[in-house]
Every structure is written in C-alpha cells, then in structure tokens.
Amino acid sequence: MKQIVKELEEAQSILLKHVIKPGPEKVSLEAAAGRVVFSNLHAPFALPSFNKSPLDGFALNSLDTNGASQTNPVFIEIIDEVQAGDTRNDLKLKQKTGVKVMTGAPLPAGADAVIRKEEVYYSRGRIKLEKELSHNTDVILAGSDVRQGEVIFKKGDYLTPYHIGLLAALGIQEIDVYKKPVIGIISTGSELKKPGEPLSYGQIYNSNHYSLAALVKLLGGDACSFGTVADSISKIKVLLERAINTCDVIITTGGVSVGECDLVRNAVEDLGAEVLYSRINIKPGTPSMAALKDDKLIISLSGNPAAALISFELLLRPYIYFIKGSLEEPPLKAVEGVLIDGFHKSSRQRRFLRVRAAYEGNKWVARQTGSQDTGILKSMLGCNALVDIPASSPPIPPGGTVRIILL
Ligand code: AMP
Ligand code: MG
Numbered sequence: 001m002k003q004i005v006k007e008l009e010e011a012q013s014i015l016l017k018h019v020i021k022p023g024p025e026k027v028s029l030e031a032a033a034g035r036v037v038f039s040n041l042h043a044p045f046a047l048p049s050f051n052k053s054p055l056d057g058f059a060l061n062s063l064d065t066n067g068a069s070q071t072n073p074v075f076i077e078i079i080d081e082v083q084a085g086d087t088r089n090d091l092k093l094k095q096k097t098g099v100k101v102m103t104g105a106p107l108p109a110g111a112d113a114v115i116r117k118e119e120v121y122y123s124r125g126r127i128k129l130e131k132e133l134s135h136n137t138d139v140i141l142a143g144s145d146v147r148q149g150e151v152i153f154k155k156g157d158y159l160t161p162y163h164i165g166l167l168a169a170l171g172i173q174e175i176d177v178y179k180k181p182v183i184g185i186i187s188t189g190s191e192l193k194k195p196g197e198p199l200s201y202g203q204i205y206n207s208n209h210y211s212l213a214a215l216v217k218l219l220g221g222d223a224c225s226f227g228t229v230a231d232s233i234s235k236i237k238v239l240l241e242r243a244i245n246t247c248d249v250i251i252t253t254g255g256v257s258v259g260e261c262d263l264v265r266n267a268v269e270d271l272g273a274e275v276l277y278s279r280i281n282i283k284p285g286t287p288s289m290a291a292l293k294d295d296k297l298i299i300s301l302s303g304n305p306a307a308a309l310i311s312f313e314l315l316l317r318p319y320i321y322f323i324k325g326s327l328e329e330p331p332l333k334a335v336e337g338v339l340i341d342g343f344h345k346s347s348r349q350r351r352f353l354r355v356r357a358a359y360e361g362n363k364w365v366a367r368q369t370g371s372q373d374t375g376i377l378k379s380m381l382g383c384n385a386l387v388d389i390p391a392s393s394p395p396i397p398p399g400g401t402v403r404i405i406l407l
Helices: 008-016 161-169 208-218 233-246 264-270 305-323
Strands: 024-028 057-060 074-082 097-101 113-116 121-123 126-129 151-153 174-178 182-188 222-229 249-253 274-280 287-293 296-301 333-339 351-360 363-368 385-389 400-406
Touching: 008 274, 008 287, 008 305, 057 074, 182 208, 182 233, 208 222, 208 249, 208 305, 222 233, 233 249, 233 264, 233 296, 249 305, 264 274, 264 287, 264 296, 287 305, 296 305, 305 351, 305 385, 333 351, 351 400, 363 400
Parallel strands: 074 097, 182 222, 182 249, 249 296, 333 363
Antiparallel strands: 024 174, 057 097, 057 113, 074 126, 121 126, 274 287, 287 296, 333 400, 351 363, 351 385, 385 400
C-alpha cells in the first residue's frame, strides 16, 4: 500500500475541507452555553426599555437647575418616590418638581437628570441644589445598551455565559443553535477490554475510547460509542458501516500503522472510502489516516494513548470546533516562549512535547509534564500545551526558545 504522507498543517486543512454542518435545533437558556448560534438574532425590544436611574437620588428636569450655584441655590419640590419595579407609567414632572428615585427606578416623564442623594440637602419635602445639571446627567437612557431590532448574535457565534445573560435580559427563553455534531468512536485492537471486564495476561483496558469521548463532549460534540473491535477487516468494516450511517464523523483508534494487525486501512478501502492521507510527519502520532466515504470523514488515530490524544488535539480539536458551526478561526493558538527544562534529545521528526504552559512575568514558559515516550500516558496529566519542535532540531537547552501550542 502506498503511503500518502502529509505535514500536520496539510492534514488539518484536508479535514477542514470536509465539514458537515449539522442542522438547527432549539435549546433552552439553561442548555445554551457552549452551543453555536444558528441564525442571526434580533433584539425584540430595547435595553433598558425605559430611562432609568443608575443611583439613589432625585430625578428632575435639568432646565429647572439653570443658574443654580452656592450663592443662588434652586429648590425642587419632591412630589413622589419611585422604586425599582414601579410600574406606574403616567408619572409626569411639573416645573420645579422632582421625585425621589432608587437605583433601577424608571424616570417619570419630564425627568432628564438625576442627582445623587449625598449631593443635595433634603428637608421639608424639597431639595436644595447648588449646581446646574445638564441634560441626561446620570440617566441610563432607554436603548443605550441594546437597540430594539439590533442584531445581538450572529450565525456562528459561540454562546458564552455572558451571551446567556443577554438572552435572559431580553426575555428570550429558547434559541436556535446548531445540533451537536455526532462523533462516532470505534476502538480497534484485539487486546482491548472494557474497564470492569476481567483482564487476562497480555490484555489491556481500552483507555482511548473514554478519553476521546470525554474530549468530544467537552468540545461540544455528541460522542457516540461503537465499542471495541478486534483486528479483523470484516469486523472493523461492519462497525464502520454502522457508524457512517448514523454519525457526522467517525474516529477510530489503533490499527493504522504498518504491522500485520494494522487493518483499518484495508477495512476502509474495502468499504470504497477514499484515503486522503495515511501518515503525518509528526511524533507522536505518525500513524494517522483520514478517509472519505459518502461525504463523511473517517479519522483514524494511532492506538497509542498519548499519540491518540495529541493527534486529537492537533487534528480534531480544530475540526470539531468547525463542525459545531463556529465561524471563528480554529482554536489552536501558538505563542513563543521558553522551555524551562529544555529537551535532551535531538529530533529527526517534528515532535510535540507535553508541557504545562503559563504566562509568568512577561513571557510564556513551559515545563515538561513528565516522560515524553510515546507509550507514557501519565504525562498527559497537567498537560495544557504542546511544544512544537521542528524536524531536524538539535537538543533544546534549558530556557531555550520554543513555539508553544496552547490547548
Ligand atoms: P496500534 O496503533 O494498534 O499499533 O497500537 C499501539 C499501542 O497502543 C499498542 O500498545 C496498543 O495495545 C495500544 N492501544 C491500542 N488501542 C488502545 C486503546 N483503545 N486504549 C489503550 N491502548 C491502546
Ligand atoms: Mg494494534
């Protein structure tokens, strides 16, 4: 079988060319965080919907304060009191009158300024003012936050908790979002058992399925499990067919290297899928494949847990972000920083180190989270970034400058 070898960025863009965007569904406010807006949303009314007071004080007409000074104070008769939540909409100020207001109170007609309680002398039903107020002093104007009809969210916007607050402020209970992409996960390997099952000598527990399903979920996808399958072309084919029929994209792990038991490519080709690449020039994660069948991607990762996770981060994180409907740039952000502990090996291939990165002082620093051997799973713990070492690099001295990909 001829290998189709790609650089990481080529593989990433191949995947992004095959984006199936799911249709819309309505979700409640409570379920909307992390989802992506399906269609532009207009404000049903202005925010605030009435002129209101930002403080505790007195609302009045600024024209009545003309000429006020310490030597020439102006007196305003306080004729009423308005609290937040007062629903009277027929209050109106006559000349030289005002109302006491609390924070959030609607202003009566004719009031265009508010003076802070602490700034006036109040006695016998009137306030004494020793300065002029201008139009709109300390007034939150209707529509100053959101105008009625304004597009508040656009198709493709990612809904954060802040978005949810704005939806609630506008009284919106449901919003159209993209359906979660359904991501099928198939684990291949005759040695695999499910946690809970007894293990015989030589067998291992399937960890990839659980870590990848958790990643899919955290990224906002719907992880759909197709269980574990032995290294058998016909058995892998059956599961692949089932997954293609029900999922938007399928991830497989294991069986994509060049050994006699690496049969995923055979199964994929038997199904009539077109192989887009079969190796990526990165370590860990060189064995990696993508194939297209009925417009759906089958993305196959190495079974090696660390390799599977790192390849997922580099390939599937941006891809899932995209198929969720988000129109923003894929979320892998790279920064320059220093590798505090250096790296002792020279790297023939482009290599990704598991590190913990932080912005300290005025620069990004990264520290290895443990052994970088492909077989080590534990050093994924605490890993929040990958150091990207170019092919043909000599060892990196402690404190050497590196490119850090933040996850
Ligand atoms: P493979 O990619 O099939 O060559 O597998 C590489 C290594 O990863 C082997 O040691 C496998 O036993 C191990 N492996 C494969 N699949 C899984 C899995 N789902 N969970 C944990 N380890 C796995
Ligand atoms: Mg295997």
